[in-house]
Amino acid sequence: MRLTVNGEAHELAATTLAELLAALDYEGDWLATAVNSDLVHKAKRAEFQLSDGDRIEILSPMQGG
């Protein structure tokens, strides 16, 4: 499946958002995720089915003013 993760193209076998995170070695409870500009809550990642061409954003805490 062709997916865009944080602006980069990937070819992945993952079918759910949780599988995608595991495949790319993302872990921890400090991450926020969105698919096609919609928030996907932590608790929903395991059941969230990805589709070919989806755009995924994975954000984490950063310094800010």
Add this chain to the structure above:
Amino acid sequence: MLELYGTELPSRLLLGTAQYPSPAILADAVNASGTSVVTVSLRREMAGGRAGEQFWSLIRSLGVKILPNTAGCHSVKEAVMTAKMAREVFGTSWIKLEVIGNHDTLQPDVFGLVEAARILCEDGFAVFPYTTDDLVVAERLLAAGCKVLMPWCAPIGSALGPVNIMALRSMRGHFPDVPLIVDAGLGRPSHAATVMELGFDAVLLNTAVAKAADPVGMARAFGKAVEAGREAFSSGTLEPRDVAVPSTPTIGRAVFS
């Protein structure tokens, strides 16, 4: 005690967490400032990266309240999405709402700001809008549900200090019961003292501390300036006069001829 969205805070200084020379200096500066609130952001995490975890761990160890921001957002959609993702990560409904409208001045897009504020307030967020010193915009933000306003005193990172005292004074006068926090443009502790003397409830700054030669010393200095300005305002400052008035009594002075 400063109260923001029902939360009482001992300090009237809010401090940003960006641009410090090191995480250790950031932590020391936060502690030295006495601040009760720090601002944080959200950015893309690298695959397999742990930068966010390390930073988040440091922030949590400081024992202060977190105010996530939507810095860098230039549209309502971006700001609203970033706010929702920040609530997910940081576990707080507080959000410093920035919708930038001009690349050069980093001036807020006040139209987008009001729209985003309305959406987020309806969604249960406690919105801290980074805005201009325009009274009409301020009224719209309050009507949208904001309980706090954060007017700039100069462009972000400019260190110019309050460039329009009259506008800030006017804002204080028009909204006597709304917590007003000067955000952006402060360069030195005397700037912070000045706006606190005007009756502002708090100040939020980052660059002036983080980029100082000694961020920890500067953080401490800003903490003292904010306290001094607040106490001066609470104590009632003398109005300027055009003529000299002797401070020493003239009655009973000796006469020599």
